[in-house]
Amino acid sequence: MAAPDGLPPLREVIAAHGLNPKKSLGQNFLLDLNLTGRIARQALPLDAATVVEVGPGPGGLTRALLAEGARRVVAIEKDPRCIAALEEIAGHYPDRLEIVSADALGIDLAGLAGDGPLKVVANLPYNVGTQLLLNWLTAESWPPVWESLTLMFQKEVAERIVAAPGSRHYGRLGVLAGWRSRSRILFDVSPAAFTPPPKVTSAVVRVVPNDSPEPVPLAALEKVTAAAFGQRRKMLRQSLKTLGGEALLTRVGIDPQRRAETLSVSEFVRLANAL
CATH class of the missing domain: 1.10.8.100 (rRNA adenine dimethylase, C-terminal domain)
Structure with missing residues (x-):
């Protein structure tokens, strides 16, 4: 049975394209379209935005972003096996999905911006999620090109991002995030929501930049x-x-x-x- 957006269920997509998640790429696919829709709605409004998604995999969150009205989605995918599945989504949403086959660690977000706000919404691969966030928080130019980050992390990492002084989770990541941004955990995600299920709970974090952080090298x-x-x-x-x-x-x-x-x-x- 087709999903509400008229595309095949994600399990069928995974089977058709042989997309067995790879641990080496930090892949844990989200298959619940109700959950991906909930994540996408945290970044609303999307109708004037360019949304950058990192690690879309078979495209569950990609579909949710487009269904929620994103004007333009740029999906950055390192795994070449996923490109064909994403191209099927692009055909369903003409001129609204751009697929970039690349490692997101080497991508400059400024080069992806359009004439509207740029938002990053992603179920980040576990093995590069923290480094990507640090790259975005320590950009040379500030305020940054992005308007907001709505990101999935392991809950332990999410707690370190939002940690305040005195918390056992407070450390370097909390200081850097607190210096240049305001962040909060929106909700937790059970391991059962993923294929394969990770051994830890995940959490969705919302990050918005401080326009004028205290000056410091x-x-x-x-x-x-x-x-x-x-x-x-x-x-x-x-x-x-x-x-x-x-x-x-x-x-x-x-x-x-x-x-x-x-x-x-x-x-x-x-x-x-x-x-």
């Missing part, structure tokens, strides 16, 4: 957070010893006996600017 901020959280159980006077230790901390008015997870993003920025 990115390299310095990364250096400070790497040192501080590299020895997170130690006092900052010890974990930051190679960067100036107690003298550096005293200079910016931070108690040398504090630990990394207690510092706010603004305090990390002060430390980085003092280097």
Whole structure:
């Protein structure tokens, strides 16, 4: 029986094209069209947007984005086996789906933008999801080309993205995300929603950029957070010893006996600017 959008059910698509998910590519396919529709709706409105999707696989989320009215979807897929399945979707939605056969780690989002807002909506491959987010958060030009990111991660990674000071999940990723963006977890996704089911729960995260983050050299901020959280159980006077230790901390008015997870993003920025 055809799906509500008139295309074949995703299980039939997978079987017809031999799309057995590859662990080496971090593939876990979403087959529930109700769930993919829910994810797509988190990024509304889409009627004026270019939506970039990374790792569409057989195209479940791609179909949802188009069904929800996305003006243009750019699907970036590394696995050549998936291209034929995506081309069938493109035929069903003429002139609205562009397929890019490439590794998303090498794609500059600015080159994909049209004349409307650019939004990224994706069930990111587990093995590159965090690096892709870091690439988008540390872009040289800011505000970024993207208006919002609606992304699926392992729940553990999602909690690190949105973590606040004092949380056990707070670390380098939380500082970088908190410096340049505002993020929140929208909802969890059970392993049973995927083929094959992963061993962990996933979560959908919404990220929007801060237009004017506190000015700081990115390299310095990364250096400070790497040192501080590299020895997170130690006092900052010890974990930051190679960067100036107690003298550096005293200079910016931070108690040398504090630990990394207690510092706010603004305090990390002060430390980085003092280097």
